[in-house]
Every structure is written in structure tokens, then in C-alpha cells.
């Protein structure tokens with residue numbers, strides 16, 4: 597199969613040489629496709645508008661050995677507002693970076709594709725708290741990758757306890773009897789435990805009704821970061837560092 601026609605989301609778009617764009621396009625059935633759009637930086641190019649970050653389009657690829665060439669494209673949803681607002685742009689870029697780091701090239705992962713698309717839609721609507729959206733996105737991504745934190749009772753003994761610690765290496769809650777002293781566990785409050793469950797199961801489009809207090813948001817952000825770093829070998833995530841900077845400025 598040399599030609600492939602499919603819908604996709606542009607999750608990376610950078611200039612290459614004088615006139616070309618180097619892209620990563622996430623598709624539902626063919627996974628992440630590294631590709632080039634020749635001449636797309638020229639103002640007259642029909643491809644120019646279709647290969648911007650966050651575009652959802654219908655693409656025709658000519659599949660090369662390492663790099664695919666985008667030969668035709670048509671916009672299905674431009675997600676214009678995500679490129680016009682610094683906060684939406686930054687969160688959108690973080691979601692793209694996270695999905696991109698997680699997925700292998702050309703390995704289909706339709707669930708992650710539809711998750712990312714629904715995150716773009718929620719950002720475009722812009723009605724909820726973007727931090728809450730991001731925490732839910734992270735937890736859903738962890739769950740789809742097989743690393744959903746175990747939150748029902750103690751992971752080791754199965755018992756219910758008045759309080760737990762959350763061990764990111766073991767992947768869930770441990771009671772005080774089962775927590776080892778040199779473990780990799782984090783404090784977790786009761787409220788946060790039930791919020792984590794909500795964030796995993798709620799549809800992204802329904803999160804706008806969920807309000808989370810700043811201290812709880814901080815606790816969840818810390819927990820998610822530990823889980824992501826440990827399980828998904830993320831290395832440095834530039835867009836997350838930038839978002840943390842933005843949140844820090846808001847606090848002052």
C-alpha cells in the first residue's frame with residue numbers, strides 16, 4: 597500500500613528548509629505518521645492551511661520508507677481558537693506532546709486518537725478549568741496505556757483502610773501496614789482519591805461542571821507527574837514545564 601487516505605490530527609508542525617513543513621500526524625488506524633508537506637510554507641500552497649498544529653483533516657499520504665509525503669489535504673476542523681489563545685495553545689501543545697511521546701510510529705491506537713480529539717474539542721469550547729481537563733487527560737492516557745492507578749482498597753492485601761499512601765512504582769494505593777519505609781509513595785487525601793476516580797471515568801466534555809480546590813489540584817498534578825514520569829519514560833516534557841510556569845505566575 598503506497599497511498600493511504602485517512603483522517604488525522606496534526607500534532608507537530610515545523611518548518612523544514614525554505615518551503616517544506618515537517619509534520620507528525622496522528623491517525624486513528626495507522627497511528628503516528630511522520631511526514632513532509634512539500635512547498636507548504638509557500639503562501640500559494642493549497643496545503644499551507646491544512647498542515648498547521650491542531651488541524652483535523654482528511655489527508656492523502658504517499659507512504660515512503662521513513663517519511664510519508666502529504667499529497668492532498670482537506671480541513672475537517674481547524675481548531676482555530678487553539679492557535680489564537682496562549683493558554684489553549686499551551687495545553688493543546690502539551691496534549692500533543694504527551695500523546696506523541698507515548699505512541700510508537702505507525703502503531704494504531706484509535707482510543708488515544710479519539711481522546712486527543714475530544715480534548716481539542718473541550719479546549720475549543722473553553723468552558724471548564726483547563727488544569728482539570730489536563731489532569732483528566734493525563735489519567736485517561738495512563739489508563740489507556742495500561743497504567744491506571746489502582747484506587748480500590750490496598751493493592752497488596754486487598755483490605756480497606758482509613759488512610760492510604762499512593763505508590764507510583766507499585767501503581768496504586770497501599771495501606772499503612774503494607775507501605776514499606778523506603779517505598780515510593782505519596783500522601784493522598786480522601787478527597788483526592790475520589791477526585792482521581794472521577795477524572796478517570798468522566799467524559800472530557802462533562803468536566804466543565806467539576807470544580808477542584810487549588811490545594812487538591814496541586815496534589816493531583818504532583819501525583820500524575822510521578823505516575824507519568826515513572827511509567828511512560830517521558831524524559832523532559834517542554835510544554836509541561838511551560839504550563840507549570842504559567843500556573844506559578846497565576847498563583848502570585
Ligand SMILES: [Zn+2]
Pocket residue numbers: 750751752753754755770771772773774
Ligand atoms: Zn495493605
